Amino acid sequence: MDISTRETSLTVGEAAERVGLTTYTLRWYEQEGLVAPVGRDSAGRRRYTESDVNWLFLLTRLRRTGMPVRDMRRYAELARQGDRTLGARRALFEAHRRRVLARMAELEEDLKVLDHKIDAYRRAEEELA
Amino acid sequence: MDISTRETSLTVGEAAERVGLTTYTLRWYEQEGLVAPVGRDSAGRRRYTESDVNWLFLLTRLRRTGMPVRDMRRYAELARQGDRTLGARRALFEAHRRRVLARMAELEEDLKVLDHKIDAYRRAEEELA
């Protein structure tokens, strides 16, 4: 393999490590249409480009914020249709952004419950001490 | 049924509505040991007390913050052992609190990615306009 290929493309294992997913998951994402078919070398092995890796990274953030795989697939389909879906993709992100904010607000509420509980335990422990 | 019972105890359906879970889930939680066996009326139907409902509410907050059912069970077991596990329960909550904080920090990072992406889409749309 030539130098330029070596410098810009990664095997499935390398890509997996970069983005923090397993090789199983990477292949599965591709199969599920979350990732466009990845290029192959002469032996039929996947070669991930920079932009493949960037895309995967974005997917991990979407996933981590609780976006279902189904929605990620919809997003991937939009992205594959090019510029004419820019608005739709932005809308998708804006809607998701609102969900993430709501989730964060929930967590803050829940944190309060946790803190109250911790406090109650602390006081109860002092009672018994 | 007498008035005091009517005022302080709820059927599984009522309890479910109060805490935002289904009747299925409430029974399943009990079966899984997340809830101590609930009192029954003369016909064998569950009657949830105030404190049952409070406990269930707490469980929903733990669940919502991502605590696995397995850990909730462990917590429930500790609670059933009385005062001598106060320290352990507090430690459990403190550890969980740290996880929630970490999760919130993650979400904030992810929100940044989302915002950058939204911005990029906005600019790309303007390019095309």
Added chain:
DNA sequence: GGTTGACTTCGAGTGCCCTCGAACTGGAAG
């Protein structure tokens, strides 16, 4: 006293997201 509707138990089924085993292939190192 019959109908309705919410309850009971039990085990099976569902949806989501991976995760893995099996059988095979091909390039690289010794």
Added chain:
DNA sequence: CTTCCAGTTCGAGGGCACTCGAAGTCAACC
């Protein structure tokens, strides 16, 4: 040239947290 490792496909399996269907019971209302 053999050994080894990382890759390939395919379909099956697994963990988690519910969710439901079936068959039955019981209290309440008309």
